[in-house]
Amino acid sequence: MPTNSQTQAALARADADFDAALARLFALLRIKSISADPAYAADCRAAAEHLCADIASLGFDAEVRETAGHPAIVAKAKGNTGARPHALFYGHYDVQPVDPLELWHRPPFEPVVTDHADGRKIIVARGAQDDKGQLSTFVEACRAWKAATGELPIDLTIVIEGEEEVGSKNFVAFLEANKQDLAADFALVCDTGMWDPNTPAITTALRGLVYEEVKIKAANRDLHSGIYGGGAQNPIRVLTRILGGLHDEHGRITIPGFYDGVKDLPPEILDQWKGLGLTAETFLKPIGLSLPAGEDDRLLIEQISSRPTCDINGIVGGYTGEGSKTVIAAEASAKVSFRIVEGQDPAKIRDAFRAYVTARLPGDCSAEFLDHSNAPAIALPWTMKPLAAAKQALTEEWGKEALLIGSGASIPIVADFKRTLGVDTLLVGFGLDDDNIHSPNEKYDLNSFQKGIRSWVRILGALAVAKT
Template sequence: MSVPASVLSTLDSGLDASLDRLFELMRIPSISTDPAYTADCRRAAEWLVKDLTSIGFTASVRDTTGHPMVVAHHAGPSADAPHYLFYGHYDVQPVDPLELWENDPFTPKIKTGTSGRKVISGRGAADDKGQLMTFVEACRAWKAATGALPCALTILFEGEEESGSPSLKPFLAANAAELKADFALVCDTGMLDHETPAICTGLRGLVGEEIVVHAANRDLHSGLYGGAAANPIHILSRVLADLHDADGRVTIPGFYDGVDETPRDVLASWDKLGRTADTFLAEIGLAIPAGEKGRSVLELTWARPTVEVNGISGGYAGKGFKTVIAAQASAKVSFRLVHRQNPEALRAAFRDFVRARIPADCSVSFQEHGGSPAIQLPYDSPLLAKGKAALAAEWPKAPVMVAMGGSIPIVGDFQSMLGMDSLLVGFGLPDDRAHSPNEKYELSSFQKGQRSWARILGALAA
């Protein structure tokens, strides 16, 4: 099913009204991490329920041990219509430092951005109120123009995404039967640039480990014990150095189990995006590529697994100098996973790798810091093809399939807990300053994002 022209014209003629609604939502300071804004988080949830109810959804505020969820349902045109779950979040980041904002973060405005294009300025503009309202407005236009939605929809809006989603997994587990759908739609992603939409096909998973190497039973005078006593900083340094070989490959046995090669046609499409190691690294003051040799920077950051040392501590690090051999040394290590890598199998292999390098008179302890598998949408997914076609009809440039180096845990939860894959389409831009002062969302992202979701809904109903 293609989108009726009346739906798109309804969106265009209603742009000002849709901005008014977005601004109402953005004026609510729904900062989830600060208890002072608990009432405001509930107020944002109640606002969304009222708005969704006004366009025919059966919507409600659902209490959790933290901030409430918003759940809404709308029937499709027939009993056998496909059913999709749309996810977004209504909570926002704190605004500190306030003095760096050009205007009140909760007084949204239309401004001219540094690009010369019109932007929506204010906290939550891009992350995620502007994004989730593009979908709501698409539903509103379908109802206004045709009297129905093209498919059955469930909507889940969370209020704790910016504070770690502590209530989300228990809520999914308790309401799995109600929330289960054919597929999930997630809007918390972005575009390649302001003319090129993107569909995210992969999210790297994550494993975090903290290791502590223990040696002597106390800090030692290096003049008295140096050369005879084991130095845990030396031991830890050797362990960390052994994680990679000279070609940048990770040396942990079994590390690459479940890692597939990215299809050549996908790699070729990434090469056409023009992001070379030189340009990518120049932005951060570097010039020499690290990581696995013979792979592009986009393949390295989107589709290859990594091990990174995020912090090291041990011995004396204060001012001046202290000739001491530390009793212990520690490091924090994170792994980015791809494809079918198993987080727990990798954690176990890493711990075996470390233990094998610890002298017999020393010991090592570990602290787990979370783990989640990678998400990979099949490149030949029919849903992906429908999404691409819908976006291609709306934007000046053809959509690109991208991956993300970071993680969106909800996507993994949908897969593991509800058995649903996700289509990730968003309209944010890299310079939208999400989480930073002067957050913005391009007006074209908001307007064409609405039209894009209207087209996608029509395509998904086919």
């Protein structure tokens, strides 16, 4: 069990080695590991081999393992005892394409430290934050512990994939095939963000996703609206009427049983969120809006983080080209997504939506449905010991209480870890809203990188004394 003096020694080592850590990150950032483009397959393999060799140098049994797509890395610390807490760290080495290239201020795979408009020092390159910079904070923390004390404070396995940016399409099968090697007490993921540049956060909940496509059909062909208008059923009218009824005047979703299982936040968490001061002025005004559109009896931060939602993502029907064409379309379709929260069953939400639509179909109309996604929500137990340990470690490092926040987005790998490996996941990251991930001029604050390393040094020490 590590002592405080050992943690302090590891922190001092991380600080002394920071310039070298930055150079190692730059070497990784120069590799063009774009997973979406087959032309960069060799670069993806080069990134896997580069990381594997670096992690192996820290005393891990590390190897590049094949998947049906780009390779993955599995590394087990040689000092694993089986008697200490055992964490599985996950990251990804693949990056998004760089298009449009002309909007970059400099070549995207030539990393540089430069000045942000507000004076902050930033690292600019594709992958600087997502996820090469983030995963490197963890690897460098491990390096600091090994250099300072000769060992890691916990048992550790690292898995790094190369297809996160294309939906991890081969990773679930890889998890299944490597369940024994990846067994752990809990998982760690560094692919999330902070509340602001000075306030650390742990993401404790992720909304799930149910994504449906519905097609309403009526006549056997498009009809002349002058001849058939008023007498023939119009699928666009039927569809928009049904979609328009999905929300009531208070922003609540009207599908029967939709809120079954939805729980309120613990009072202490809700009080903390109230104190964050997220307002329409700060959140909506920058995108040209002013009024929250969710449930009107909920805080804006609840609407976007911890409450379930329904959004119509696209509608297609009839003639949409230039000029006019007076037809009654034979069919109309819409894509509808539901962000769901802990307690909701994705299959039940899907079935309830389909029943809602079907029950409102008039005669002469039929509906077809297509399922695009069906992923559950994830929430950490509020009493989870590693969560409390990580929160305290982050608070000590940043000098501000670490927040426990929900994310309105979905990170499917977290659900995959729960379903396949049976482990909960601590989501700790140091990204910021202005990091331009997936966009030109991606950046990572130099402070996020340096204090991210120090944060993981502290978290690893704290996890050693936290029981799962």
